[in-house]
Amino acid sequence: MLKKYRPVIGLEVHVELGTRTKMFCSCSANHFLAEPNTNVCPICMGLPGAMPYANKKGIMATIKAGLAFGCEINSFSKFDRKHYYYPDLPKGYQISQYELPICKNGYFDLKESDSKSKKIRIRRIHLEEDTGKLVHRTLEGRKVSLIDYNRSGVPLLEMVTEPDFESANEVDLFLREVQLAVRYLDISGANMEQGSMRLEANVSLCKEEDVFDLKKGIYPDYKVELKNINSFRFLKKALEFEFERQAEILSRNEKVVQETRGFDEVKAVTFSQRVKEEAQDYRYFPEPDIPLLTITVDIVEQVQKSLPELPSQRRERLMKDYFLSSNYTELLVSDLKRAEYFERAVILAKEKDIEINKVVGAMINQNLDIKFSEPAGLIKYLLEIKNKAFVSADEVVASIDVVIHENQQAVLDYQSGKEQILGFLIGQVQRKLKGKGEASLVSEKIKEKLKS
Amino acid sequence: MIESVPDTIEKLQEGLLKKNYSCVELVDYYLNRIKKYDSSLNSFLTISEDSAYSQAKKMDKVLNGGSFSLSEYPLLGVVVSFKDLFLTKGIRTTAGSKVLQSYVPPYSSTVVMKLLSAGAIMIGKTNCDAWAHGASGENSDYGPTKNPWNKKYVPGGSSSGAAVSVSSDFSFVALGTDTGGSVRQPASFTNLVGLKPTYGLVSRYGVVAMASSLDTIGHFTKTVEDSRRILAVTGGIDNYDSTLCGEKGEKIGEKIKIGIPKEYFGEGLDLEVREIILKAIEILKKKGIAFKEVSLPHTEYAVPVYYVIQPAEVSSNLSRYDGVRYGNDRDSFGSEARRRIMLGTYVLSEGYRDAYYLKAMKVRKKISDDFDHVFVDVDAILCPTAPTPAFKLGEKANDPLKMYLADIYTASASLAGIPGLSIPAGFTKDKRPVGMQLLGKRFNENKLFDIGEMFQKLTNYHLEKPVI
Numbered sequence: 001m002l003k004k005y006r007p008v009i010g011l012e013v014h015v016e017l018g019t020r021t022k023m024f025c026s027c028s029a030n031h032f033l034a035e036p037n038t039n040v041c042p043i044c045m046g047l048p049g050a051m052p053y054a055n056k057k058g059i060m061a062t063i064k065a066g067l068a069f070g071c072e073i074n075s076f077s078k079f080d081r082k083h084y085y086y087p088d089l090p091k092g093y094q095i096s097q098y099e100l101p102i103c104k105n106g107y108f109d110l111k112e113s114d115s116k117s118k119k120i121r122i123r124r125i126h127l128e129e130d131t132g133k134l135v136h137r138t139l140e141g142r143k144v145s146l147i148d149y150n151r152s153g154v155p156l157l158e159m160v161t162e163p164d165f166e167s168a169n170e171v172d173l174f175l176r177e178v179q180l181a182v183r184y185l186d187i188s189g190a191n192m193e194q195g196s197m198r199l200e201a202n203v204s205l206c207k208e209e210d211v212f213d214l215k216k217g218i219y220p221d222y223k224v225e226l227k228n229i230n231s232f233r234f235l236k237k238a239l240e241f242e243f244e245r246q247a248e249i250l251s252r253n254e255k256v257v258q259e260t261r262g263f264d265e266v267k268a269v270t271f272s273q274r275v276k277e278e279a280q281d282y283r284y285f286p287e288p289d290i291p292l293l294t295i296t297v298d299i300v301e302q303v304q305k306s307l308p309e310l311p312s313q314r315r316e317r318l319m320k321d322y323f324l325s326s327n328y329t330e331l332l333v334s335d336l337k338r339a340e341y342f343e344r345a346v347i348l349a350k351e352k353d354i355e356i357n358k359v360v361g362a363m364i365n366q367n368l369d370i371k372f373s374e375p376a377g378l379i380k381y382l383l384e385i386k387n388k389a390f391v392s393a394d395e396v397v398a399s400i401d402v403v404i405h406e407n408q409q410a411v412l413d414y415q416s417g418k419e420q421i422l423g424f425l426i427g428q429v430q431r432k433l434k435g436k437g438e439a440s441l442v443s444e445k446i447k448e449k450l451k452s
Numbered sequence: 453m454i455e456s457v458p459d460t461i462e463k464l465q466e467g468l469l470k471k472n473y474s475c476v477e478l479v480d481y482y483l484n485r486i487k488k489y490d491s492s493l494n495s496f497l498t499i500s501e502d503s504a505y506s507q508a509k510k511m512d513k514v515l516n517g518g519s520f521s522l523s524e525y526p527l528l529g530v531v532v533s534f535k536d537l538f539l540t541k542g543i544r545t546t547a548g549s550k551v552l553q554s555y556v557p558p559y560s561s562t563v564v565m566k567l568l569s570a571g572a573i574m575i576g577k578t579n580c581d582a583w584a585h586g587a588s589g590e591n592s593d594y595g596p597t598k599n600p601w602n603k604k605y606v607p608g609g610s611s612s613g614a615a616v617s618v619s620s621d622f623s624f625v626a627l628g629t630d631t632g633g634s635v636r637q638p639a640s641f642t643n644l645v646g647l648k649p650t651y652g653l654v655s656r657y658g659v660v661a662m663a664s665s666l667d668t669i670g671h672f673t674k675t676v677e678d679s680r681r682i683l684a685v686t687g688g689i690d691n692y693d694s695t696l697c698g699e700k701g702e703k704i705g706e707k708i709k710i711g712i713p714k715e716y717f718g719e720g721l722d723l724e725v726r727e728i729i730l731k732a733i734e735i736l737k738k739k740g741i742a743f744k745e746v747s748l749p750h751t752e753y754a755v756p757v758y759y760v761i762q763p764a765e766v767s768s769n770l771s772r773y774d775g776v777r778y779g780n781d782r783d784s785f786g787s788e789a790r791r792r793i794m795l796g797t798y799v800l801s802e803g804y805r806d807a808y809y810l811k812a813m814k815v816r817k818k819i820s821d822d823f824d825h826v827f828v829d830v831d832a833i834l835c836p837t838a839p840t841p842a843f844k845l846g847e848k849a850n851d852p853l854k855m856y857l858a859d860i861y862t863a864s865a866s867l868a869g870i871p872g873l874s875i876p877a878g879f880t881k882d883k884r885p886v887g888m889q890l891l892g893k894r895f896n897e898n899k900l901f902d903i904g905e906m907f908q909k910l911t912n913y914h915l916e917k918p919v920i
Contacts, residue, residue, distance in 0.1 A: 042559050042658075046772050048547070049539045049561055049658040053694045081768055083800075092771025147776075283800035285764060285809060288665035290694055 005205040005247050008219055009171055009239065010163035013178055015188045016130060016154055016196040017061045023129045023155035024052030024095065031150035032194050036135070044153035046090030051289045054079070058155035059102065059293065061187040062127045063303045065157055066103025068185055068310055069122050073300050077102045079127075079287040084280065087147055088132040096158075098284040101126035102295070109312070110174055114326065120174060121162035130154040157188070163202065163219055168239040175199065175232055176334075180311045183336050192231055199235055201226045204256070205246045225260045226270065238263040238270050245270065314339060322346070322356045327420065331364050338369060345375035354382050361439060365423035366430070390438040393445070399432040400446050414450055422446070454481040457624065459915065461530055461678050464624065465522060468515060468529045475508035475515070475529045475573060478624075482531050482575055486622045489920045494597045495607075495616035497536050498544050499576040504531070507573045514571070525571030527685055533623040535614045536577040537584060538564050539658040547660040548610075549582035550593040550784040551773050561658025562690045563627060563669050570685045575623050578613030583770065584629055584662040585788045586610045587637060587858035590849045593786055598845070599641060600918040601884055605842040608638030608858075611672070615642040618672045620920055625682055626672040631662045632758050633838070633862025635670035636874040640837035640887025643876045643916060644672045645904070647679045648862075649687065650894045651869035652699075657692035663765035666758075666866045674914055676875060676904035683897060701896035704831060708903065710736070710890075711746035711830035716861055722840040728878035728886045729836050735910050736834075741903070744830060748822040751864055753815050758863040759856055760799050760812035767796025791852065820868040823891070831899050833891040836861055837874040841884035865891050873900040876913040885913075 022029045025043035042050040066073055080098035106122035132152040136145050159178065165171045179190045179197060190197040204220040206213075213219075224242060229235045241263075246256050261270040309317070311333050318329045332339045342363060349359050362368040362382060372378040403425060404411055414421040422443075429442050454473050458464045467473055473481075483501060490496055511528055514520050522528060536546050539557040546552045568574065581591035589597040589612025597612035599605040600620045607616045611628030615638035618626045628635045630648035639646025647670045654669040661667060669686060673679045689696040712733065717726065733743060770793055775781030785793070799808035826833065839860055848855045865872040870891055877888035890900045908914055 047539075047559075048545070048552070048555070048557070048660045048772070049537075049656075051657050051661075051693055053692055083768060083771060085771070085774060087774075087776050090772060090777075092774055093768055279802075281802045283768075283797065283802075283805075285768070285800055285805075288663075288695075288765060 004208055005243075005250065006208060006211050006214075007166050007168075007239070007243050008163045008204050008206050008214065009165035010202045010223075011159075011161045011165065011171065011174070012200040012202075013159045013175065014198040014200075015157045015159070015178075015182050015190050017058055017157055018186075018188050018196075019055055019057045019061065019155055021055055021057075022153040023055050023058050023127070024153055027153065029154045031154060032196075034150050036146070036148040036150060038150065040149045040152070044090075045149050046092075046152075052095060052287070054290055054293075055155060058127055060303060061155070061185075062102045062125060062157055063295065063300065064185050064187055064307065065159070065182065066106060066125050067300070067304055067307060068181055069103070069106040069108055069125065069159070071103035071106030071122060071125060073103055073295055074100050075295055075297075076100060077293040077295060079290045079293075080284045081287050082128075082282045082284055084282060086131070087145065088134050088152070090132065090149065090152060094129060094131065095287055095290075096128035097126035102293070108174065108177065110170060110177070111312070112170070112173065118164075118170070120164045120170075123160045123162050125157060125159045128156050128158060130156045168236045168243075171201065171239060172232055172236045175235070177311065180334060180336070184308055184310055184314075186308070195230070199229055199232075201235060201239060203239060203242050203246075205243065205250060207250075222256050222258045224256060224258065227260050227262060227273065229263050234263050234265055237268055241268065241270050322360075324356075324360060328360050328364055332360070338363065341369050341375055345369075345378055348375055348379040349382070352379055352383050354379065354386060358382055358386075358439060361423075365427050385435055388436055390441070391433055391436045393441060396429070396433065396437050396442055396445055397449075399429050399437070400442070400449050402432060403428045404449060411450060425450075453484070454478070457481060457621065460675050461527070461624070461681050464530065465528060475511040476505065478529060478531055479504045479508045479573060479575065482622055482624075485620070486576070489620060490622060492598065492603060493600055493616050493620060493920070494595050495578055495613035495620065495622060496533070496576045497546060497548070497579050497594055497613070500540070500543050500574055503543065504573055504575050507568065511571055511573065526681065527567060528571030530572045531575050531624045532567055532572045533576050533578045533614060533617040533626045534564060534574060535580050535584075535611050535626070535628045537580065537629055537660040537662075538577075538627060539660070540564055540574070540577065543577065545577065545660070546594070547583050548580040548592045548594065549786065549789070551780045551782075552778055553593075553780065555778055557658075559658060562655035562692060563686050564658065566685055567627070572625075576617075578611070578617050578626060580612055580614070580628075581610035581788070582786050583660070583766070583789050584610040584631060584634055585766070585792060587633065587855055588612070588843070588845075588848065589638075590845065591786060591788045596845060599842050600920050601642065601842070602882075604844055605884065606641070606845055608641035608838070608842060610634040611638050611670075615639060615644055615646070615672055618642075618644055618674065619918060621917070625678065627686075628670050628672060629659060629662070630668050630670040630862075630866070630872075631666045632762060632859045632866045635672065636862050636872050636887070636889060637838045637858060639672055639874040640889075641842040641885060643879075643885035643887075643913065643918070644674060644874075645676050645679045645876070645914065646670060646672050646874040646887070647683060647897070648865065648872045649683060649897060650871045652695050652697050653688075653871075653895060653897070654683070654686045655690045655693040655696060657690060661765075661769040663762040664769060665765060666762060668866075676873070676901055676908050679873065679904075680898070680901040699895045701893070701898050704899045704902045707742065708740075709742045709744060709830045710903070711744055711826050711833045713746050713748045713751070713826070713833055713835055715748050715751035716835035720839050720857070720860065721836060724880045725836050725839065725841060725886050728880075729834075729888050732877045732888050732907070733834060736903070736907060739906060739910065741906075743834075746826045746830060746833065748819075748826065748864065750815065750819045750822050754819055754864040754867060755856060755860055757812045757815045757819065758859060758867060759795070760808050761816065761867070763792040763796035764800050764809050765796065766792040767794075767800065788852070816867045819864055823864075823868045823870055823893075827893040831892070832903055835889050835891070837887040837889040838862070841880050841886050861889060870894050871897045871900060873897070873904055875904050875907060876911075878913055879916075
């Protein structure tokens with residue numbers, strides 16, 4: 001069914017910035033697990049007479065994100081008021097950015113494989129304040145809704161992409177990259193469970209014969225908004241469900257209702273949350289309590305210079321400098337802490353003349369970076385092994401035989417193409433040899449055995 | 453018991469230093485007058501007797517301790533009232549509206565804290581048009597305030613109670629807010645000096661917002677000299693209002709030149725007011741001040757532009773009173789607040805925003821540019837504060853458009869963010885006060901004070917008091 005249609009997907013990603021204080025007051029921005037309404041003041045509670053005072057660190061973090069995603073930084077930017085009523089929004093409006101976001105017109109090179117890459121356009125990245133939280137409870141037999149303002153005013157970065165995605169896989173890959181990038185930039189923990197990263201996808205289907213129009217900026221005449229989905233995996237499932245659902249409707253020559261849909265994790269289906277008859281009128285106007293932001297070339301250059309290495313850059317460097325396989329590289333790069341551990345270990349390893357491969361092997365195959373919380377410990381251990389006499393080739397082969405016998409399922413898996421199982425088998429052999437097997441010898445012999 | 457209080461802060465403090473009276477006795481004096489006369493004027497919503505006495509005792513201790521300087525306590529012993537828009541920790545703050553009728557704030561505004569730490573004594577919170585919406589005081593949800601010069605007349609608004617508290621000797625000075633004329637116009641109606649400072653000079657933090665791009669924190673005094681003293685305390689940056697900037701004004705030169713804007717003397721100007729202003733010009737001319745006719749060509753758009761931008765911001769600022777907190781829901785808003793909420797919501801709506809709000813913002817810039825051009829050549833502008841003297845209670849209450857025109861000479865300065873000072877300039881035949889307005893370049897309040905002090909040395913209007 002899908003063959004007749006091509007998905008058109010755009011994303012809105014919200015990321016809470018990890019600043020020490022909130023965006024417009026000096027309350028702590030850390031609201032996770034805090035006692036309700038303890039990190040609050042007149043400003044973030046929107047009391048009469050209170051006024052916002054912008055947090056420079058939040059603005060700098062947004063510029064940082066913009067530069068990392070190839071955006072232009074607006075030399076004049078401003079905050080606007082976005083009006084709507086909701087009990088968790090204490091002022092009746094959210095301070096956000098409308099006409100002049102801090103960052104615009106960015107892009108991201110999405111690498112689907114070593115040979116295939118696609119440019120995703122980023123329309124804008126702007127800064128706004130988070131809302132409070134409603135908690136629904138039963139107190140003394142009465143159903144009540146309570147408001148916790150701890151989260152109110154926490155800086156929130158919003159990234160809006162163009163509708164450039166055409167598959168759930170692309171979306172998934174992109175979101176993981178965004179999450180990793182903001183962690184590398186050290187601007188957010190981007191934790192899905194804690195709600196510091198939130199996803200929304202706009203999805204519609206384009207008839208195959210109209211695909212050419214997409215390039216001209218002509219998109220399908222409807223879109224369905226997927227909201228309140230709190231994991232990458234669920235979003236992927238929700239998208240896939242939507243493709244089928246919409247394709248089925250379109251193939252009957254019916255119109256897809258423009259609406260907001262949520263995802264039922266148990267039934268694995270999307271469901272209607274709110275039908276949008278017309279766009280909500282937020283009555284945007286410039287926030288008069290905050291002066292215009294002037295972002296000079298100097299500031300932009302200063303931030304540019306302070307940009308850390310990004311995941312894509314690190315991947316390239318690890319593979320080029322250390323000849324790491326793409327598999328090992330990914331396992332290191334996708335975990336910032338691990339990547340940094342590795343970099344520190346490499347410096348020490350060089351001093352002690354230990355091969356980089358040994359370091360990676362010890363980390364990835366034996367998880368020794370968990371055992372040794374400091375790289376120095378790991379290197380010390382590797383040095384001990386290196387200096388230890390290795391067991392003979394016969395002993396290695398004998399151990400391999402035992403391991404193969406004991407792990408028949410793993411062997412079958414390996415032979416059916418799951419090459420990553422090799423590491424596990426090597427680990428088992430080393431365990432039998434109490435670490436005294438020479439790594440290259442073990443690897444060579446086990447491969448030989450497994451082939452036969 | 454004190455019979456009367458001196459006219460200026462300087463003389464007041466001399467008396468304190470000579471121990472002619474104590475701060476506690478000053479509080480006695482004012483509380484006694486409030487109790488005796490305010491029931492017929494309705495200028496106070498809350499009397500803060502306990503905190504007044506405790507602050508007075510504290511200041512008396514300072515006085516008796518000996519080792520202090522007046523530069524530490526520049527407002528020592530100055531009894532002050534605050535318009536009920538200023539948040540006062542632990543003391544009810546209503547904004548003149550039923551919506552906040554039982555609201556006791558957990559914090560105080562910057563200006564309240566600055567005044568108290570300068571040695572001033574808060575006596576209470578004054579009545580005003582609800583949310584500062586009005587030019588007569590009649591929009592207060594707690595009943596109108598009356599003009600002590602003639603109780604059949606309004607005292608002007610929205611800082612109605614603030615003006616009356618000073619002109620009736622219920623407090624030495626009063627703090628108010630001026631968004632489109634709400635300090636200057638009541639000052640004109642009650643024979644007081646009223647300052648609307650430059651936008652960005654005095655912190656708005658902790659003052660219930662009306663229209664945030666226009667709101668300023670002003671004050672009422674009897675003399676220009678004292679107006680300058682109060683501003684020296686209220687002005688300056690805090691870390692809460694980010695629209696403040698620490699800019700300084702220029703010094704006035706030997707040759708002073710004042711512009712008379714022809715657009716401010718046309719149709720709608722009361723003849724008696726016109727005569728009084730022209731007479732004031734003659735008085736200053738004799739002192740060697742040069743006058744020149746100038747033009748502010750976009751003046752006629754000031755009120756329409758003001759009544760687009762201001763309601764837009766009002767509708768936004770009042771949206772926090774959503775019924776979830778403060779104990780009263782939106783049904784408690786009075787008719788003027790509702791009118792402005794609807795007007796403001798309309799001009800910001802999709803499809804109307806460009807035609808109304810954005811267009812008004814463009815004209816606002818033109819109005820501001822008019823002043824910039826004129827101030828290249830003159831030190832200040834002199835014009836009437838209001839087109840008429842105080843009008844009768846009820847006279848305009850049912851005609852919002854007529855009421856809005858009371859802002860005709862004050863709205864431009866608000867839109868341009870420049871300072872304005874209203875000074876007593878004379879009386880009508882039936883003894884209603886009339887004020888003249890000096891407008892200046894941004895952050896050049898000192899020039900206005902210099903000219904104003906000169907005028908008060910030459911005249912005695914400001915020394916006249918109403919018979920209550």
